[in-house]
Amino acid sequence: MQNILDVIELNKTFKGKAGDVEAVKGVSFAAAKGEVTVILGPSGSGKTTLLYLIGSLESPDSGEIRVCGEDISGTSTALIKYRRERVGFVFQFFNLVTALTALENVTLPMDLAGLSASEQHKRGVGLLERMGIDTRLQRSRANKMSGGEKQRVAIARALANDPEIILADEPTGNLDVATGKIVVDILVGLAREDGKSVLIVTHDESILDVADHAYKMIDGKLTASG
Ligand SMILES: Nc1ncnc2c1ncn2[C@@H]1O[C@H](COP(=O)(O)OP(=O)(O)OP(=O)(O)O)[C@@H](O)[C@H]1O
Ligand SMILES: [Mg+2]
Numbered sequence: 001m002q003n004i005l006d007v008i009e010l011n012k013t014f015k016g017k018a019g020d021v022e023a024v025k026g027v028s029f030a031a032a033k034g035e036v037t038v039i040l041g042p043s044g045s046g047k048t049t050l051l052y053l054i055g056s057l058e059s060p061d062s063g064e065i066r067v068c069g070e071d072i073s074g075t076s077t078a079l080i081k082y083r084r085e086r087v088g089f090v091f092q093f094f095n096l097v098t099a100l101t102a103l104e105n106v107t108l109p110m111d112l113a114g115l116s117a118s119e120q121h122k123r124g125v126g127l128l129e130r131m132g133i134d135t136r137l138q139r140s141r142a143n144k145m146s147g148g149e150k151q152r153v154a155i156a157r158a159l160a161n162d163p164e165i166i167l168a169d170e171p172t173g174n175l176d177v178a179t180g181k182i183v184v185d186i187l188v189g190l191a192r193e194d195g196k197s198v199l200i201v202t203h204d205e206s207i208l209d210v211a212d213h214a215y216k217m218i219d220g221k222l223t224a225s226g
Contacts, residue, residue, distance in 0.1 A: 002069060003030040004164050004197040010053055010063035012046075023049040024060070025220035029213070031197045033164075036188055036210055039201045040225060041217030047201035050217070051167050054199070055087050067164065084113050088158030090187070092170035094150040098143035102133055102153045105142055109160040127156040131186065148179035155186055166190055168200045172207070184210060 012024040023046040031037045041047050052058040054065055056072060056079060065072045072082045089095075096105045106127055107120040115123070128138050131152040142150060151171060158166055168187055172180030184200075188210045191198040200207055201217070208214050214225035 002032075003066075004033050004068060005031040005054070005199070006064075006066040006069070007054060008064045008066065010050070010060045010065070012049055012053055012058065012060050022220050024053060027063075027217075027220075027222045029215060029222060031165075031199060031213065033197060034191050034195045035197055035212040036191045037197070037199045037213045037215070038207050038211035038225075039199070039215045039217050039222065040203065040205060040208060041201070042203060045217045046220040047217055048169055050222075051089075051169050051199070051201055054165075055089055055167050056083050057089075084109065085161040086163050087165045087167060088160070088163040090151070090154050090158050090166065090168040090171045092173035094142075094147075094154045094174075096142035096150055096154060096157070098141065101139050101141055102128060102145070102149075102156075103138040105153055106156045106160055109157060113161045124156070124160070127159050128153065131156045146179075147175050148182065151175060151179075151183050152186065155183070155190075159190070164197060166196050166198045168198065170202050170204075171200060172202065172204055180204070 007027060007029050010024050010027045014021045014023055027050060039047060053060050067082060067086060073079050103124050106124040110120040110123060125138065133152055137149060142153060171183055175183060184207055187198050187200065190196040215222045216225045
């Protein structure tokens with residue numbers, strides 16, 4: 001089976017007055033459709049940097065990211081399409097637009113992808129309902145919601161343009177244990193039921209239980225876990 005994601009020899013160094021930080025060093029791994037990959041690592045080990053490189057929010061100094069066998073930075077049009085439609089992000093601090101409603105947060109990426117207003121509405125409502133966000137909450141502003149509700153809205157937003165890859169950065173970091181488990185179950189369901197390739201970076205060891213592939217990240221380097 002062809003991999004959805006191939007990460008090949010990625011390197012990223014941040015240069016600063018106080019010295020350089022080699023945040024990601026020679027990281028390679030692959031993930032297939034329907035798989036959950038978990039990367040466990042302590043603070044400062046390079047997890048967020050790696051996720052940003054994979055999501056193309058940062059560019060690597062060297063190395064390559066292939067999606068379905070194609071280099072994501074092959075052309076600038078392909079790169080824009082990749083960012084908007086082929087990858088979805090879930091963050092520790094939710095990163096919702098607090099002045100917008102839940103539904104508006106979910107339809108925003110659809111707007112950027114050029115969906116009609118009626119399609120945006122229909123699809124947004126469907127995704128939020130699937131995440132257990134009812135009609136009243138769909139119309140509530142994001143800043144009035146609980147952490148678990150915010151994270152479920154953020155997952156619906158990540159799914160807005162039906163990406164192949166979901167990248168989750170410490171998705172349970174601001175949730176209590178029970179709510180965190182619900183969020184992890186949702187992410188696992190996206191892999192198992194929808195065939196997404198889900199990548200979770202975290203320091204929460206309990207998430208290792210759901211991993212098809214588990215890695216450790218230490219000082220920018222990735223090694224197989226266990
Ligand atoms: N934009 C940046 N400029 C300079 N240095 C950075 C930048 N982003 C990250 N770093 C450095 O790179 C290293 C890796 O940081 P990163 O945020 O990827 O770690 P992390 O594993 O996500 O940590 P945490 O678990 O605390 O979120 C750290 O030493 C950090 O200070
Ligand atoms: Mg981080």
